[in-house]
Amino acid sequence: MAHYRIEIRVTPRPGILDPQGKAIHHSLQNLGWTAVDDVRVGKAIHVEMEAESEESARSEAEAMCRKLLANPVTEDFEVYQVEEA
Amino acid sequence: MAHYRIEIRVTPRPGILDPQGKAIHHSLQNLGWTAVDDVRVGKAIHVEMEAESEESARSEAEAMCRKLLANPVTEDFEVYQVEEA
Incomplete structure:
Protein backbone atom coordinates (compact mmCIF):
# COMPACT_ATOMS: atom_id res chain seq x y z
CA MET A 1 0.00 0.00 0.00
CA ALA A 2 1.20 3.50 -0.78
CA HIS A 3 -0.10 6.97 -0.03
CA TYR A 4 -1.58 9.02 -2.88
CA ARG A 5 -2.57 12.66 -3.32
CA ILE A 6 -5.42 13.04 -5.77
CA GLU A 7 -6.74 16.25 -7.38
CA ILE A 8 -10.31 16.28 -8.69
CA ARG A 9 -12.20 19.00 -10.51
CA VAL A 10 -16.03 19.05 -10.49
CA THR A 11 -17.50 21.68 -12.81
CA PRO A 12 -20.98 22.70 -14.00
CA ARG A 13 -21.82 21.06 -17.35
CA PRO A 14 -21.88 23.26 -20.44
CA GLY A 15 -25.34 24.80 -20.72
CA ILE A 16 -26.01 24.59 -16.97
CA LEU A 17 -26.41 27.98 -15.30
CA ASP A 18 -23.39 29.02 -13.22
CA SER A 53 -1.27 1.39 -7.08
CA GLU A 54 -1.75 4.64 -8.95
CA GLU A 55 -4.34 2.96 -11.21
CA SER A 56 -6.28 1.72 -8.22
CA ALA A 57 -6.18 5.19 -6.54
CA ARG A 58 -7.47 6.76 -9.76
CA SER A 59 -10.30 4.26 -10.17
CA GLU A 60 -11.34 4.67 -6.51
CA ALA A 61 -11.40 8.46 -7.00
CA GLU A 62 -13.57 8.11 -10.10
CA ALA A 63 -15.95 5.87 -8.16
CA MET A 64 -16.16 8.53 -5.39
CA CYS A 65 -17.07 11.13 -8.01
CA ARG A 66 -19.81 8.97 -9.48
CA LYS A 67 -21.22 8.03 -6.07
CA LEU A 68 -20.85 11.23 -4.01
CA LEU A 69 -18.74 14.12 -5.28
CA ALA A 70 -20.44 15.05 -8.56
CA ASN A 71 -24.08 15.38 -9.54
CA PRO A 72 -24.25 13.46 -12.84
CA VAL A 73 -27.11 15.59 -14.17
CA THR A 74 -25.50 18.99 -13.70
CA GLU A 75 -21.76 18.41 -13.22
CA ASP A 76 -18.76 16.91 -14.99
CA PHE A 77 -15.75 15.59 -13.08
CA GLU A 78 -12.12 14.98 -13.89
CA VAL A 79 -9.46 13.22 -11.82
CA TYR A 80 -6.59 15.26 -13.27
CA GLN A 81 -3.70 14.39 -10.98
CA VAL A 82 -2.74 11.31 -8.96
CA GLU A 83 0.69 11.26 -7.35
CA GLU A 84 2.39 9.07 -4.80
CA ALA A 85 3.32 11.05 -1.69
CA MET B 1 -3.81 38.48 -29.28
CA ALA B 2 -4.70 34.84 -28.69
CA HIS B 3 -7.36 33.06 -26.70
CA TYR B 4 -6.35 31.20 -23.53
CA ARG B 5 -8.07 28.71 -21.23
CA ILE B 6 -6.81 29.00 -17.67
CA GLU B 7 -7.40 26.61 -14.76
CA ILE B 8 -7.08 27.96 -11.22
CA ARG B 9 -7.35 26.15 -7.89
CA VAL B 10 -8.19 28.09 -4.70
CA THR B 11 -7.90 25.96 -1.54
CA PRO B 12 -8.16 26.53 2.21
CA ARG B 13 -4.70 27.07 3.75
CA PRO B 14 -3.28 24.28 5.90
CA GLY B 15 -4.55 24.74 9.45
CA ILE B 16 -7.71 26.59 8.34
CA LEU B 17 -10.92 24.72 9.17
CA ASP B 18 -12.56 23.12 6.15
CA SER B 53 1.11 35.51 -24.70
CA GLU B 54 0.90 32.56 -22.35
CA GLU B 55 3.12 34.41 -19.83
CA SER B 56 0.85 37.42 -19.92
CA ALA B 57 -2.30 35.27 -19.49
CA ARG B 58 -0.70 33.57 -16.49
CA SER B 59 0.34 36.81 -14.85
CA GLU B 60 -3.13 38.32 -15.38
CA ALA B 61 -4.69 35.22 -13.80
CA GLU B 62 -2.36 35.51 -10.79
CA ALA B 63 -3.33 39.17 -10.42
CA MET B 64 -7.05 38.18 -10.48
CA CYS B 65 -6.39 35.68 -7.69
CA ARG B 66 -4.61 38.27 -5.55
CA LYS B 67 -7.26 40.94 -6.15
CA LEU B 68 -10.54 38.97 -6.21
CA LEU B 69 -10.54 35.18 -6.41
CA ALA B 70 -8.63 34.17 -3.26
CA ASN B 71 -8.74 35.44 0.30
CA PRO B 72 -5.04 35.85 1.16
CA VAL B 73 -5.62 35.18 4.89
CA THR B 74 -7.44 31.87 4.54
CA GLU B 75 -6.76 30.57 1.01
CA ASP B 76 -3.90 29.56 -1.27
CA PHE B 77 -4.19 29.73 -5.05
CA GLU B 78 -2.44 28.05 -7.94
CA VAL B 79 -2.71 28.80 -11.67
CA TYR B 80 -1.95 25.22 -12.71
CA GLN B 81 -2.83 25.23 -16.41
CA VAL B 82 -2.71 27.86 -19.17
CA GLU B 83 -3.32 26.71 -22.71
CA GLU B 84 -3.97 28.45 -26.00
CA ALA B 85 -7.38 27.52 -27.40
Whole structure:
Protein backbone atom coordinates (compact mmCIF):
# COMPACT_ATOMS: atom_id res chain seq x y z
CA MET A 1 0.00 0.00 0.00
CA ALA A 2 1.20 3.50 -0.78
CA HIS A 3 -0.10 6.97 -0.03
CA TYR A 4 -1.58 9.02 -2.88
CA ARG A 5 -2.57 12.66 -3.32
CA ILE A 6 -5.42 13.04 -5.77
CA GLU A 7 -6.74 16.25 -7.38
CA ILE A 8 -10.31 16.28 -8.69
CA ARG A 9 -12.20 19.00 -10.51
CA VAL A 10 -16.03 19.05 -10.49
CA THR A 11 -17.50 21.68 -12.81
CA PRO A 12 -20.98 22.70 -14.00
CA ARG A 13 -21.82 21.06 -17.35
CA PRO A 14 -21.88 23.26 -20.44
CA GLY A 15 -25.34 24.80 -20.72
CA ILE A 16 -26.01 24.59 -16.97
CA LEU A 17 -26.41 27.98 -15.30
CA ASP A 18 -23.39 29.02 -13.22
CA PRO A 19 -24.39 32.09 -11.17
CA GLN A 20 -21.10 32.13 -9.20
CA GLY A 21 -19.12 32.17 -12.45
CA LYS A 22 -21.31 34.96 -13.83
CA ALA A 23 -20.81 37.02 -10.66
CA ILE A 24 -17.02 36.64 -10.81
CA HIS A 25 -16.99 37.46 -14.55
CA HIS A 26 -18.95 40.64 -13.83
CA SER A 27 -16.61 41.65 -10.98
CA LEU A 28 -13.54 41.05 -13.16
CA GLN A 29 -15.04 43.30 -15.86
CA ASN A 30 -15.66 46.00 -13.26
CA LEU A 31 -12.05 45.73 -12.09
CA GLY A 32 -10.89 46.38 -15.67
CA TRP A 33 -10.33 42.81 -16.94
CA THR A 34 -12.35 43.34 -20.11
CA ALA A 35 -10.34 40.69 -22.01
CA VAL A 36 -12.06 37.95 -19.98
CA ASP A 37 -14.69 36.09 -22.07
CA ASP A 38 -15.97 33.46 -19.68
CA VAL A 39 -15.67 32.23 -16.09
CA ARG A 40 -16.93 28.91 -14.72
CA VAL A 41 -16.69 27.94 -11.06
CA GLY A 42 -16.67 24.41 -9.70
CA LYS A 43 -15.18 22.46 -6.82
CA ALA A 44 -11.50 21.57 -6.44
CA ILE A 45 -11.35 18.44 -4.27
CA HIS A 46 -8.08 17.14 -2.82
CA VAL A 47 -8.17 13.56 -1.51
CA GLU A 48 -5.39 11.68 0.30
CA MET A 49 -5.71 7.92 0.50
CA GLU A 50 -3.92 4.58 0.76
CA ALA A 51 -4.07 2.40 -2.35
CA GLU A 52 -2.33 -0.56 -3.99
CA SER A 53 -1.27 1.39 -7.08
CA GLU A 54 -1.75 4.64 -8.95
CA GLU A 55 -4.34 2.96 -11.21
CA SER A 56 -6.28 1.72 -8.22
CA ALA A 57 -6.18 5.19 -6.54
CA ARG A 58 -7.47 6.76 -9.76
CA SER A 59 -10.30 4.26 -10.17
CA GLU A 60 -11.34 4.67 -6.51
CA ALA A 61 -11.40 8.46 -7.00
CA GLU A 62 -13.57 8.11 -10.10
CA ALA A 63 -15.95 5.87 -8.16
CA MET A 64 -16.16 8.53 -5.39
CA CYS A 65 -17.07 11.13 -8.01
CA ARG A 66 -19.81 8.97 -9.48
CA LYS A 67 -21.22 8.03 -6.07
CA LEU A 68 -20.85 11.23 -4.01
CA LEU A 69 -18.74 14.12 -5.28
CA ALA A 70 -20.44 15.05 -8.56
CA ASN A 71 -24.08 15.38 -9.54
CA PRO A 72 -24.25 13.46 -12.84
CA VAL A 73 -27.11 15.59 -14.17
CA THR A 74 -25.50 18.99 -13.70
CA GLU A 75 -21.76 18.41 -13.22
CA ASP A 76 -18.76 16.91 -14.99
CA PHE A 77 -15.75 15.59 -13.08
CA GLU A 78 -12.12 14.98 -13.89
CA VAL A 79 -9.46 13.22 -11.82
CA TYR A 80 -6.59 15.26 -13.27
CA GLN A 81 -3.70 14.39 -10.98
CA VAL A 82 -2.74 11.31 -8.96
CA GLU A 83 0.69 11.26 -7.35
CA GLU A 84 2.39 9.07 -4.80
CA ALA A 85 3.32 11.05 -1.69
CA MET B 1 -3.81 38.48 -29.28
CA ALA B 2 -4.70 34.84 -28.69
CA HIS B 3 -7.36 33.06 -26.70
CA TYR B 4 -6.35 31.20 -23.53
CA ARG B 5 -8.07 28.71 -21.23
CA ILE B 6 -6.81 29.00 -17.67
CA GLU B 7 -7.40 26.61 -14.76
CA ILE B 8 -7.08 27.96 -11.22
CA ARG B 9 -7.35 26.15 -7.89
CA VAL B 10 -8.19 28.09 -4.70
CA THR B 11 -7.90 25.96 -1.54
CA PRO B 12 -8.16 26.53 2.21
CA ARG B 13 -4.70 27.07 3.75
CA PRO B 14 -3.28 24.28 5.90
CA GLY B 15 -4.55 24.74 9.45
CA ILE B 16 -7.71 26.59 8.34
CA LEU B 17 -10.92 24.72 9.17
CA ASP B 18 -12.56 23.12 6.15
CA PRO B 19 -16.04 21.95 7.18
CA GLN B 20 -17.03 20.94 3.63
CA GLY B 21 -13.93 18.73 3.36
CA LYS B 22 -14.67 17.19 6.77
CA ALA B 23 -18.27 16.45 5.73
CA ILE B 24 -17.17 14.74 2.51
CA HIS B 25 -14.47 12.77 4.38
CA HIS B 26 -17.11 11.55 6.82
CA SER B 27 -19.52 10.56 4.02
CA LEU B 28 -16.76 8.67 2.18
CA GLN B 29 -15.97 6.74 5.38
CA ASN B 30 -19.66 5.87 5.74
CA LEU B 31 -19.73 4.64 2.14
CA GLY B 32 -16.84 2.26 2.95
CA TRP B 33 -13.83 4.31 1.75
CA THR B 34 -11.88 3.82 4.97
CA ALA B 35 -8.53 4.18 3.16
CA VAL B 36 -9.17 7.92 2.75
CA ASP B 37 -7.02 10.00 5.16
CA ASP B 38 -7.92 13.55 4.28
CA VAL B 39 -10.22 15.62 2.06
CA ARG B 40 -9.93 19.36 1.35
CA VAL B 41 -12.42 21.27 -0.75
CA GLY B 42 -11.74 24.51 -2.59
CA LYS B 43 -12.81 26.29 -5.76
CA ALA B 44 -11.92 25.24 -9.31
CA ILE B 45 -12.08 28.36 -11.47
CA HIS B 46 -11.92 28.20 -15.26
CA VAL B 47 -11.20 31.53 -17.02
CA GLU B 48 -11.16 32.22 -20.77
CA MET B 49 -9.47 35.39 -21.93
CA GLU B 50 -7.59 37.16 -24.71
CA ALA B 51 -3.92 37.84 -24.01
CA GLU B 52 -0.67 38.68 -25.82
CA SER B 53 1.11 35.51 -24.70
CA GLU B 54 0.90 32.56 -22.35
CA GLU B 55 3.12 34.41 -19.83
CA SER B 56 0.85 37.42 -19.92
CA ALA B 57 -2.30 35.27 -19.49
CA ARG B 58 -0.70 33.57 -16.49
CA SER B 59 0.34 36.81 -14.85
CA GLU B 60 -3.13 38.32 -15.38
CA ALA B 61 -4.69 35.22 -13.80
CA GLU B 62 -2.36 35.51 -10.79
CA ALA B 63 -3.33 39.17 -10.42
CA MET B 64 -7.05 38.18 -10.48
CA CYS B 65 -6.39 35.68 -7.69
CA ARG B 66 -4.61 38.27 -5.55
CA LYS B 67 -7.26 40.94 -6.15
CA LEU B 68 -10.54 38.97 -6.21
CA LEU B 69 -10.54 35.18 -6.41
CA ALA B 70 -8.63 34.17 -3.26
CA ASN B 71 -8.74 35.44 0.30
CA PRO B 72 -5.04 35.85 1.16
CA VAL B 73 -5.62 35.18 4.89
CA THR B 74 -7.44 31.87 4.54
CA GLU B 75 -6.76 30.57 1.01
CA ASP B 76 -3.90 29.56 -1.27
CA PHE B 77 -4.19 29.73 -5.05
CA GLU B 78 -2.44 28.05 -7.94
CA VAL B 79 -2.71 28.80 -11.67
CA TYR B 80 -1.95 25.22 -12.71
CA GLN B 81 -2.83 25.23 -16.41
CA VAL B 82 -2.71 27.86 -19.17
CA GLU B 83 -3.32 26.71 -22.71
CA GLU B 84 -3.97 28.45 -26.00
CA ALA B 85 -7.38 27.52 -27.40
